Amino acid sequence: MRFLLPLLLLLTACAPSDGVRRDGSDWPGYGGIDENHYSPLTEINDGNVGRLKLAWHHDIGGGGASLSAPIAVDGILYYASGYSVIHALDAATGRELWTYDPQSWKGAGQKMRAAWGVRGIAYDNGMVFTGTIDGRLIAINARTGHPVWSAQTIGKDDERYVTGAPWVFKGKVVIGHGGADFAPVRGYVTAYDQRTGKQLWRFYTVPGDPKLGFENKAMAMAARTWTGEWWKYGGGGTAWNAMAYDPQYNRIYIGVGNGSPWNRKIRSPGGGDNLFLCSIVALDADTGEYVWHYQTNPGETWDFNSAMDIELTRLKIGGKERDVLMHAPKNGFFYVIDRATGKLISARNIVPVNWASGIDIKSGRPIENPAARYPDGKPAIVYPSPFGAHNIEAMSFNPGTGLVYIPAMDQGRVYIDPAEPLQGWKHLDGQRISTGTGAPPPGVVPDRPATSFLLAWNPATQSEAWRVPMPGLRGGGGTATTAGNLLFQGNAAGKFVAYAADSGKPLWSFDAQTAVMAQPISYRARGRQYVTVIAGSRFPSAVGLAREWNYRTQQWRVLTFALDGKDRLPSVQPVETPVIDMPDFTVDPARAAVGAGVFGQRCSICHGANAVSGGMAPDLLQSGVPLDRASFEEVLRKGILRERGMPRFEELTDAEIEALQHYFRQRAREVLAAQAAAKPGAQTDRGLNEGQ
The missing domain is CATH 1.10.760.10 (Cytochrome c-like domain)
Structure with a gap:
């Protein structure tokens, strides 16, 4: 840990208060003040956004986390880099106040092979909360950067890890975990006391071994939807990304992940819905008790998890105002769900899909195409792919325009059972794999090129308002929208763009010199509105862009903008990074x-x-x-x-x-x-x- 300002300064002008301003001045958690990635601030708007300039930038050393969202409270910006290294900056100047490194890499072991970085952090009651790849949940004093407490959220020699953001409410902090794609993991979420780190409640998202008994009635109910000896495979259902807290109903909504392994024929060979995989589960925020669930993919077998954004609002539907939950999971459909009851109101596909022809509104179940389940060893080209129609890049909702803004993708994948007998978990060359699917036969490929785009969707009418094509296969970053009729989004080609939220017209752009895939935030510091985003490319492969990003030459940065900002990025200096060969090396x-x-x-x-x-x-x-x-x-x-x-x-x-x-x-x-x-x-x- 290192401190860059005297403690006196930290405790005075730059000290955060225990509360959070709900007028848009603060952005305290992953989803902002209302879970919708929306700011009510209007100082920067569609009439003056052309004056938006770089106010300050902060270079990130040691590697960033390209989908990590910063937070801002009472004039201080907090962000995570690397393996949950937390930084505090003066939000108006970019001056670094403190840094805390949990050194989670020391205990992460093989988890580093499957996951990296952290997607978000949270602030409440004078503390910053972060998860770590080695499974800890840490509370940090927001004034000083000193850890207040640390709780291990997983068991000894556990193969779970944490990359998602914590959710904070009513003196509690809730965290989930990942790991089901790489190990026999059973998912759960846990609530802790913000002051002490004491565990308050835990809710499992899939049932365990019936011989050991069930934790509650919800698990007994869920077990009736599984077959075989599913618990030997873990089951999956990890809550590794999005949640949402609903103060009106005092509920926490959990976005539940895919099965472990993906192929249902392995984990649940007799079929079944496999609750609560690929579901939104509503829990009592005080007790963690089950209230209701809605399952987007009963018996899922494609990695179509529901761990994506959960956004809350009121919509006029059929002439009546209703409290709704909006959700765009991987499977290609957009869902509007009644928050009071968990019943489906409407659903429609946002990209072309072929695994289902639609969603039956009465039952809430998909009208499936049986061939999409790759039966009898036959391959199936399925749309969307496991990357999903919408993945972890944040969508946002603007109550002024009534539109949801979704970083969308249209791409398919070939699914087929593995060539060897279905036997569940196995090791391939020492690396455990989780899909339970095989390599596609020669010549069997998706029938159209993969594309990506920014989609504006009207949830009340379930119709497209407008779209903007994006570069590459997964080219659009996370979004944030404001009451100034603005939508901010970065892209894989290195541009950070402001669009008119109502029409999609591009109004302003900035060259970030590297990809911008993280979600932006907006807040007020010293009476001035700012927009901040983290820039840096972590694409797992070169994606054929006109400018492909080089790990050795790109500079990870925090970029912050304001009207009439005076900062500039340094000019890019060409650096040669040639491919190396050894002429005397004979390749076998x-x-x-x-x-x-x-x-x-x-x-x-x-x-x-x-x-x-x-x-x-x-x-x-x-x-x-x-x-x-x-x-x-x-x-x-x-x-x-x-x-x-x-x-x-x-x-x-x-x-x-x-x-x-x-x-x-x-x-x-x-x-x-x-x-x-x-x-x-x-x-x-x-x-x-x-x-x-």
Whole structure:
């Protein structure tokens, strides 16, 4: 921990109060003051946004978290970088006040292979709350940066981890976890006392072993919707992302994840709805007791989880005002649900889907296409893909326009049972896999290119208002909207854009010099409205953009804007990061093929498909580490770079490490040959400093 200002200054002019201003001056949690990623501030509006300029910027060292949302309370901005390293900045100037590092990488172990960063933090009662990859929930004194308490939310040698934001309300803080895609995990959420860190209640999202008894009536009910010995596979249902607190009904709504493994034929071979997978579950905020649920995908088998945004408002439907919950999960439909009862009001697909023809309003159940469940070993091309029509990039709702703004995608995936007998969890080359699906047959591919776009959707009429195409396969970042008729969104091409919220007309843009995928926030500090967003690319592979982002040359930053701001970003200085080859290295194609398999199972999630990085991690074709056997082993087996986010792979054999070396040299020569064949000057950095 390090402190950059005297404590006296922290305790006076920059000290946060225990309360939160509800007039839009503060943005205390992931969803803002109302869960809708909406600001009621109007100083910056559609009439003057052309005057919006960079007010200050703050360089992030040690790697960022590209989908992490900052918060702002009483003139202080808080954000997380790396593995939940929390920073406090003066929100008007960007001056750093304190930094707290929980050093979660020390206890994360193999969890670092599956997850990175943290998507959000929260403020309440003078404390900042964060989860960590090693499963802790930490309360930090917002004035001083000192930890107040730390609670371990998972068990010893548990394979769960925390990357989602905490939710705070009524002296409580609630946290979920991830892990079901990589281990036999049973999901739950836990509430803690904000003052002491004492556990208050826990709600499991799927039932456990019946022989051990059920925790409550809800689990007994849910167990009747499972078959076989599901508990041996964990079941899944992790609440790893979105929730929402509803003060009107004193409820916390939980967005529940997919099954573990994905393929229902494995975890629940006799069928069944598998509650509460892919559901919104309403709990009593005081006791954690079950109130109601709505399941978007009964018996899900495609990774169509419902862990995406949950937004709350009142809509006039059929001439009557109703309290509603709005939800756009992965499966391609937009749902409007009655908050009082949990009953479906309306649902309509926001992208073309083929797994269902619609949602039956009376029963609330999807009208499924049986072929989409890849029966009898037959492949199925299913839309959407596991990336979803909407993923974790935040959507937002503007009560003034009545529109919801969704970072949307249209892409498909081929599903098929694995070639070997369905046997549940297994290890592939030492890496546990969770899908329970197989490789697609040759020539079976989605029938249209993947696209992405910003979609404005009218939830009252279930109709599209407008859309803006986005660059790349997953090109649109999280959104935030304001009462000034503005919608802010960054994109994969490096632009941060303000649109007219009612029409979608682009009104202003800023070149961030790297991708902007995190959700923005807006707040007031020293009487002035600001807009802040975190910039930095963590794409797991190069996505064919005109400007692909390089891990070694991009600069992660906090960018803050205000009317007539005076700051500028430094000019981009060209840096050569060439692909490296060893001319005297003789590639063995057989060993390279083995290396490709090892890379695909262990490395590609961060270093990119086909060993071409897109900013998430270093491009290994440009790295000298794999060239030196001793250095390579130090990184892989001993984990000397764990603090910087590189996991340890102690189980790799000598033959596998050598195979990786052959694979990298083979790919390096392929890339170099392609570069030589390409026309010179095909891609340039023209316009990098535009709009500053």
